[in-house]
Amino acid sequence: MTNWKVILNIAKTHLLTKIKQTSTAALGVTFGIGSYITLVCFMTGLNAMLDDLILNQTPHIHVYNEIEPSKQQPVSLFDDVNSSFNVVHSIKPKLSQKKIHNAVPIIDFLEGNKNVRGALPQVKTQIFYVAGSIEIGGNLTGINSVEETKLFNMSDYIVEGSAEALEQTDNGILLGIGIAKKMSLKVGDRVQVSPINGGIFPLKIVGFYQSGIADLDAIQSFTSIKTIQRILGKANNYITDINIKLFDIEQAPSLAKMIEQQFKLKAIDIKTANAQFETGTSIRNLITYAVSITLLIVAGFGIYNILNMLIYEKMNDIAILKATGFSGKDVQLIFMSQAMIIGFVGGILGLLIGFGLASLIDTIPFQTEALPTVETYPINMNPLFFIIGFSFAMLSTFLAGYLPSKKARKIDPVKIIRGQ
């Protein structure tokens, strides 16, 4: 039977009479937890921002028709030379169409899959931007801009104008910001584009596109699927790419494989395409935790030291308590609760300070060409971090308090009383 009221009362009195040492120990924890929260919120915010930069606008699975050499050369179909040794020189890729055959039924089929959040058709082509006698090469992609906004955050990368405007304007174009600069164009101006197989089409600029990747912004523009089909002179089932977004990104590799087998198309999943990306994320996390744990270990040693000192100073008290009927366990609990109180107070303060600092960082302006949507330093304020931080504080103070308090438990009162 443990009499917590008495134990906590004694612990409280000890802490209050040694308020200086106690606050130093608690501040150590505060510092550790505060920096952990700040660091982890900032680092994961940064991670999320960098991930978003790639992942948000990247489909989980990209389906298209790859131009590649036929796996079976005609000679192998010919039975007469079957038994001989055939050498084929200068293999050329097969002339296949870029168009995905039966794209519309495939999209319908994919959207029926329960893992798929959405499958969007695109039409990609190379064009020239024409301004007077200047021709600049580039890519024009036909998209369903409203749906793209929903699934791939398209609107984050539209710096002027809007996704809806593209949908509503016939012959509209979302011009890459790099091209716009080169050609000194404004929203509302017209730009002429010319597909490779000839013809010139004037398109009205409804907005600018800025991905943050300069090379891309210097060539890439978007228009509606209808417009690009008209420019290319193709039917309205002409689709070159399908971008799929899943509910769970982990499903991407298996679904990609399934699509490749079932439709004889190329399907690239995001995990394969961006493997190096996860490495960066995990290293940043590693740094965050390494720094925080170091800080907490330092704080833990502070608590350990102070408790050790306190127990040394309180030898007499311990002897009296034991002589008057407190058990070793009671004495251990008295000192453990002191450690835990220090951890609790220090931890809560640390969470508050971490929250304050993170909120402060969240207001510091951070503007960069590369990231049009970001205005302040990114902060990811996840409640989980606060729970982890608090558990961290309690755990480290528990460990720091355990050894000294165990020593107090073992103190022999007779020795102390004799020593007087």
Added chain:
Amino acid sequence: MSVVLQAKHINKYFRKPVLFHVLKDINFQIEKGEFVSIMGKSGCGKSTLLYILSTMDTDYEGELFLSDQLVTGQSRAHLSYLRNKHIGFVFQFHYLLSEFSVLENVMLPAKKLAEKSHQEIEHDAMQKLKILNIDHLAKKRASQVSGGEKQRVAIARALINNPSIIMGDEPTGNLDSHNAENVFNIFKQLSEEQNLSLLIVTHDEDFANKTDRIIQMGDGKIII
């Protein structure tokens, strides 16, 4: 007459620095309401015996009974409970928790025992302080009262759980004759009025002569 404390064939050795037989076959008993003093030359083992009797020292041979219950070999937790409920201990040096008030010091063992409500404990503690004529010091910090006052606070603390026996290791050793006399009178009164047993180690001949019985020790043995 019921026996409160009984020691049977108690032997104790110190093994460091050399093997030393401190207590040699100690046998005696104390009855309810008896006021017994222990005398003997310095170094003959009086304190050592008292630590064993108070259950704080468990490293001995022989058997110890508290109110006919065998104490020897009990778990530490149970010994703590026995000390808390049945034994009041007064040290030669006034051992108080210096950061707590006089009243809190007296209340602490009762709070640990947790048999009474806070109000009852506080009331009891005030009453014990009154018996010892130091109730006016209740709210003072333990570190701020005089030596003789501290000694009386320690006695009040020893009394708080109404123990079966009070043990004291030269409780008057640090007091002037007036205060020593005072403490003796308190002990005497407790033994007569409340039928409390007392076992007090003392060097004070006058003090010992006024008690019911004197146990003379010499060289680790009981002489008389």
